[in-house]
Amino acid sequence: MTIILNNNTYKYETEATVKLFIPAVRFEFLSDERNSDGDIIMTRIKHCRKNVYYYAYIRENGRVMRSSCTAPAESFDEKDGEFIICRLLFLLLCRFYNTKPQWGLLTGIRPVRKINVMLENGMNEEQVRKEFTGKYFVSEKKTDIAWRTAMVQHPLLPEFDKKTVSIYISIPFCPTRCSYCSFVSHSMDSAYKLIPDYLDYLCKELEILGEIVNEYGLKIDTVYYGGGTPTSISADELGKIMRKTAECFDLSKVREYNVEAGRADTITEEKLAVIKEMGATRISVNPQTLNNDVLRVIGRKGTAEEVLEAFALARKLGFDNINMDLIAGLPTDTFESFKDTLDRIIALDPDGITVHALTLKRSAGLYQTGHENISNPATRMADYAVSELIAHGYDPYYMYRQKNTIDGLENIGYAKPGKGSLYNIFIMDETQTILGAGCAASTKLVDVNNSISRVMNYKFPYEYIRRFDELMKKKDEIRNFFE
Ligand code: SF4
Incomplete structure (x- = not known):
C-alpha cells in the first residue's frame, strides 16, 4: 500500500490514522499519485482564495472510495489542517473497511x-x-x-516538584527470547559473557547518578528495576546491584521499590530473599498466560506450574504487593483459554493484574510470520478482563497504547486499592523526572509546564560498555537541568 501526501506534509499523523485500520504494514510514501497503479491511500489539500479543500481517497484491489470537505481559508492553521485531514481520512476508512476503531482517531499512547x-x-x-x-x-x-x-x-498524581525524582535501572537480559518480544532484551546465550562487565559499568553509572542526586539535593520517590528480566542474573549479582543502589541513593523516603521479577523460570527463593532484604516493596511475576500450549507457541520458557510456585514463594517470603502480567491476543490462545487464565489468576488474589494486548513490533520474531497467523478474539478477552477485574475489586489505574496492537487495543494496569504502581503512573503521565541507568534506559527530565527533555543511554550492552565514558559525558545534561 502506498500513501500519497499531495500538497501536505502530515506524514506521521496520516500513517498513524491508516495504521488504525491496517496495522503492522510498512507503507511507501509519495507526494504524487501519477506513478502509482497499485493500492493507494491519498490525502490532498488545496488552498484557494476563500476556502481550503480537503480530499481523501482510497483504492484497494480496484475498489475506490473518496471524501472531501472545505473550511474557510482565513482560519487555516497547520494543526487544524492536520486534524481535519486525519478526521476525513478516518471516516473514509471506517466506511471503506466497514469498521470503527474503538479508540477512534486517538492515536497517542496516553x-x-x-x-x-x-x-x-x-x-x-x-x-x-x-x-x-x-x-x-x-x-x-x-x-x-x-x-x-x-x-x-x-x-496519586504528585504536585510538580522538580527535585523529586524516580530511578529506573535496566537489567536487559533474559534467559531466552520470547517470540513476541519487542524489548531490547538479550538472551543469555548471546550476551552471557557481558553480564559481569555490564554490572560493573552499571554500578559506575549508579555512582555518577548518586553524585548528581546528592549534589542537587534530589529526593528519590520510587525505584524500578526493569529489563529484560532482572531476575535472570544470579542472586549474588542482584544483591550487588541492589546494594550499590542503596549505597548511592538515600532510599529512606522512597514510597515504592519495584522489581520486575518477570519470568517464573528465573525466580528462585534465594533471589526473592535478596530482593526482599534490599527493600523492594512491589514485584511482578508475569505468566502472560497459564496455558502451557500457548506458552510453547510464543516461545516463552517456563510453565504455568512454575508461575504458581513462584507466586506462592513470593507470598511465603512476605511480598504483599505482587503484580501479574497477562497478554490478550496471543497466537493460538482462545477466549476460553484466556478466560481460564484470568479466572485462575484472580483466584490467586494478586495485588495487581496488568492486561496487555499483543503488539506486533518489527523487531519481534512473531512479526515475520505476519498478522494472518494471529486471529483470536482479543477484544472479547480485553472486555472480559475489564468487567471481571472491576467486579473483583481491581481498579484500572494506568493505561497506555502502542502502535500495531492487535485490534487497536490498550494495555491496562489494574490493582487493589492502594496497590497500584506509582512509577507506572508517573512514567505514563510524565509528571516526574525519571533518572535511567543501564542500557536502553532513558532519563526523562520534567520541568515546569510539563516541558520534557530526554537523555538516552545506548541500546545494547556491548555498546553501553564500550562507549561508557562517552555516555557519561551526556550526564552533564542532567546537571545542567538541575543547575
Ligand atoms: S521475558 Fe519479557 S523481555 Fe524477556 S524475552 Fe520475554 S517478553 Fe522479552
Whole structure:
C-alpha cells in the first residue's frame, strides 16, 4: 500500500490514522499519485482564495472510495489542517473497511494523560466525555475505562516538584527470547559473557547518578528495576546491584521499590530473599498466560506450574504487593483459554493484574510470520478482563497504547486499592523526572509546564560498555537541568 501526501506534509499523523485500520504494514510514501497503479491511500489539500479543500481517497484491489470537505481559508492553521485531514481520512476508512476503531482517531499512547490535561484546563466530566466521543470518535466503552482510570490515578498524581525524582535501572537480559518480544532484551546465550562487565559499568553509572542526586539535593520517590528480566542474573549479582543502589541513593523516603521479577523460570527463593532484604516493596511475576500450549507457541520458557510456585514463594517470603502480567491476543490462545487464565489468576488474589494486548513490533520474531497467523478474539478477552477485574475489586489505574496492537487495543494496569504502581503512573503521565541507568534506559527530565527533555543511554550492552565514558559525558545534561 502506498500513501500519497499531495500538497501536505502530515506524514506521521496520516500513517498513524491508516495504521488504525491496517496495522503492522510498512507503507511507501509519495507526494504524487501519477506513478502509482497499485493500492493507494491519498490525502490532498488545496488552498484557494476563500476556502481550503480537503480530499481523501482510497483504492484497494480496484475498489475506490473518496471524501472531501472545505473550511474557510482565513482560519487555516497547520494543526487544524492536520486534524481535519486525519478526521476525513478516518471516516473514509471506517466506511471503506466497514469498521470503527474503538479508540477512534486517538492515536497517542496516553489517552489518560489527555484526560488529565483536559481536567487541568478546567473541563468537567461531561465535556471530557463529549470531546472523546464527539471530536475523536472514541467509543463509549473506551471513554468510560479511560475516565475511570483517570479518576483512580488522579489523587496519586504528585504536585510538580522538580527535585523529586524516580530511578529506573535496566537489567536487559533474559534467559531466552520470547517470540513476541519487542524489548531490547538479550538472551543469555548471546550476551552471557557481558553480564559481569555490564554490572560493573552499571554500578559506575549508579555512582555518577548518586553524585548528581546528592549534589542537587534530589529526593528519590520510587525505584524500578526493569529489563529484560532482572531476575535472570544470579542472586549474588542482584544483591550487588541492589546494594550499590542503596549505597548511592538515600532510599529512606522512597514510597515504592519495584522489581520486575518477570519470568517464573528465573525466580528462585534465594533471589526473592535478596530482593526482599534490599527493600523492594512491589514485584511482578508475569505468566502472560497459564496455558502451557500457548506458552510453547510464543516461545516463552517456563510453565504455568512454575508461575504458581513462584507466586506462592513470593507470598511465603512476605511480598504483599505482587503484580501479574497477562497478554490478550496471543497466537493460538482462545477466549476460553484466556478466560481460564484470568479466572485462575484472580483466584490467586494478586495485588495487581496488568492486561496487555499483543503488539506486533518489527523487531519481534512473531512479526515475520505476519498478522494472518494471529486471529483470536482479543477484544472479547480485553472486555472480559475489564468487567471481571472491576467486579473483583481491581481498579484500572494506568493505561497506555502502542502502535500495531492487535485490534487497536490498550494495555491496562489494574490493582487493589492502594496497590497500584506509582512509577507506572508517573512514567505514563510524565509528571516526574525519571533518572535511567543501564542500557536502553532513558532519563526523562520534567520541568515546569510539563516541558520534557530526554537523555538516552545506548541500546545494547556491548555498546553501553564500550562507549561508557562517552555516555557519561551526556550526564552533564542532567546537571545542567538541575543547575
Ligand atoms: S521475558 Fe519479557 S523481555 Fe524477556 S524475552 Fe520475554 S517478553 Fe522479552
